[in-house]
């Protein structure tokens with residue numbers, strides 16, 4: 001029994017790895033990829049999604065372009081757009097899939113309301129999913145689980161308070177956390193122990209064929225963005241593919257039920273994910289929050305999914 005998922009993302013080299021892992025995972029049936037502005041502008045993330053699905057040789061999976069701007073705030077620019085590796089620069093020479101004519105939010109509504117998809121995995125700002133929930137609120141009851149890579153238990157990674165994916169569109173995140181669908185939240189400090197080590201790159205590169213080479217190129221590009229700080233882990237975190245892997249095998253993660261709300265008014269804390277594991281405010285838990293991962297098994301699941309895709 002495979003899990004039918006829709007992956008909403010902002011590729012992004014780590015998102016692209018998430019797409020490859022979703023396409024190859026033994027427990028997952030990837031049904032659609034939706035993209036929106038985030039790490040790059042919306043037209044670029046859509047094209048990168050289309051490039052990645054072409055590389056994965058999955059013409060059956062629709063890929064859509066989505067939100068160009070956050071719901072309320074101005075769009076944040078990542079500031080690492082000058083990388084000249086992997087999918088950060090435009091790559092006109094790479095083959096790409098045709099985009100689905102629907103907006104990402106429309107594709108989400110269609111896939112969930114028809115029952116084609118039971119799980120939504122997000123590895124970018126939550127704009128598309130929030131738009132879908134505003135357009136068709138009844139889809140919340142039809143989603144078995146939303147697996148969100150974003151937020152933090154402690155310090156943020158973009159501001160002291162906020163993590164990048166949530167900070168890109170806090171109002172959208174607030175809509176998603178208030179929608180009532182079961183959520184698994186993978187915060188940056190819950191996933192930091194799975195890093196892009198030289199060994200992981202070597203194992204990826206050892207996968208035969210173009211998938212291994214493409215995935216290794218994406219990993220190497222991500223490592224160049226690593227800026228070690230006071231509390232940083234040893235290696236650049238793997239990030240986005242972890243969301244797909246946890247969706248495909250929840251036993252990889254140790255979770256705790258919690259109330260998660262998004263700070264929308266704070267002067268210094270705008271975009272913070274406020275995670276209340278003690279349920280002090282009397283509100284019901286709305287998410288299972290990941291506290292830690294089995295790093296060895298996550299890395300093996302990553303290699304297994306890419307290997308399966310390479311041999312498909």
Ligand SMILES: [Ca+2]
Nearest residue numbers: 012015123124
């Ligand atoms: Ca992302």
